[in-house]
Amino acid sequence: xxxxxxxxxxxxxxxxxxxxxxxxxxxxxxxxxxxxxxxxxxxxxxxxxxxxxxxxxxxxxxxxxxxxxxxxxxxxxxxxxxxxxxxxxxxxxxxxxxxxxxxxxxxxxxxxxxxxxxxxxxxxxxxxxxxxxxxxxxxxxxxxxxxxxxxxxxxxxxxxxxxxxxxxxxxxxxxxxxxxxxxxxxxxxxxxxxxxxxxxxxxxxxxxxxxxxxxxxxxxxxxxxxxxxxxxxxxxxxxxxxxxxxxxxxxxxxxxxxxxxxxxxxxxxxxxxxxxxx
Numbered sequence: 001x002x003x004x005x006x007x008x009x010x011x012x013x014x015x016x017x018x019x020x021x022x023x024x025x026x027x028x029x030x031x032x033x034x035x036x037x038x039x040x041x042x043x044x045x046x047x048x049x050x051x052x053x054x055x056x057x058x059x060x061x062x063x064x065x066x067x068x069x070x071x072x073x074x075x076x077x078x079x080x081x082x083x084x085x086x087x088x089x090x091x092x093x094x095x096x097x098x099x100x101x102x103x104x105x106x107x108x109x110x111x112x113x114x115x116x117x118x119x120x121x122x123x124x125x126x127x128x129x130x131x132x133x134x135x136x137x138x139x140x141x142x143x144x145x146x147x148x149x150x151x152x153x154x155x156x157x158x159x160x161x162x163x164x165x166x167x168x169x170x171x172x173x174x175x176x177x178x179x180x181x182x183x184x185x186x187x188x189x190x191x192x193x194x195x196x197x198x199x200x201x202x203x204x205x206x207x208x209x210x211x212x213x214x215x216x217x218x219x220x221x222x223x224x225x226x227x228x229x230x231x232x233x234x235x236x237x238x239x240x241x242x243x244x245x246x247x248x249x250x251x252x253x254x255x256x257x258x259x260x261x262x263x264x265x266x267x268x269x270x271x272x273x274x275x276x277x278x
Contacts, residue, residue: 007195007273009209010161015188016072017041017125018150019052021063021230027268028190030212030261033134033147034155035190037066041084042095042104042150043115046122050097050150053225057233058119070127074111076118084111089129097135097150105129137260141217146260154217154258158201159189166198167255170242179238185230186239187222187255193273201257205278210271214259221252 015022018039029036041064043051053059062076067083075081084107092103104126106112115123128134134147137154148155164184171180184192191209204216222243227235243253 005196005200005273005275007160007193007275009191009267009269009271009273010194011184011192012267012269013188013190013192014038014066015064016066017043017062017064017074018050019043019056019059020074021060021185023063023065027266029266030156030264032155032261032264034149034151034261037070038190039150040070040128041072041107042097042126042128044095044124044126046124048093048095048124050095051119051123053228054223056119057228057235060228060230060233062118074114079114079118082111082114084108084125086129087127092133093124093126095126098152100135102128102135103133137217141258142260154220155261156190156214156259157188157220157256158191158193158207158214158259159184159187159256160193160196160198160201162194162196162198163201163255167239167242167247170246171238174238174242174245176236176238176241179236182226182239183230186226186228187220188225189256191259191267195273200275203277204257204275206262206276207259208274210267211265212267213262215262217258217260219249219252219254220256220258221249222255226255 012028013022013024014035016037065073070086073081073083087105087107089105093106094101095104107125111125137146137148168181207214226239247254
């Protein structure tokens with residue numbers, strides 16, 4: 001059953017460089033593989049293995065901002081901001097993300113030196129230039145040909161303010177109330193909705209946000225990144241402790257839902273939401 005809900009878009013987020021802080025635009029263009037400019041850049045170690053906040057909490061303190069034409073401006077404590085142009089795809093290098101190998105275009109020595117100096121280890125920045133290089137979405141949840149950028153596994157992530165409030169109430173009643181309340185940036189969503197009931201997203205099958213429809217693929221399993229304070233890069237135990245007690249779906253600790261676009265278009269803050277329940 002499809003029905004309108006008294007919900008609307010509260011916030012939008014795009015993260016140009018995976019694992020860094022991003023930006024919060026008023027509107028966001030949705031492409032088949034996710035928001036335009038979202039996670040098109042990736043940091044790796046010297047072997048080509050992806051770096052995320054799982055291995056390097058310090059990435060939480062860095063930020064990235066999209067520039068016209070797909071370029072990016074990066075900033076971090078103690079470093080002058082750097083603008084990185086989209087590299088010419090004359091050469092690609094292998095990169096490894098979650099055990100799978102892909103090809104990406106190296107950003108160049110200036111960007112590598114900037115990130116290496118900030119992280120204190122040899123680091124490379126690469127760019128996903130061609131839609132043909134995008135990664136296939138898990139076929140258990142996707143249709144043939146559906147792809148994703150350097151996001152963890154799905155093109156978009158949606159969360160709700162009501163569910164965050166409910167989770168913060170659970171944290172307040174738990175063993176470590178001093179770790180709450182947590183802000184939404186712990187969960188790094190693309191779309192944040194206001195006006196839903198807590199955990200209503202568990203029953204969603206499809207949602208339409210403004211002019212774009214999405215299939216709800218699966219709940220988002222959470223990891224240690226959610227325990228990382230995005231302002232200080234310090235780790236705690238919440239929200240994983242409370243999610244383990246109250247939001248365990250099989251082996252996964254769940255908050256938010258992964259989305260697959262069923263078309264393209266623009267999503268804006270304030271857009272209304274229509275829901276098709278499972």
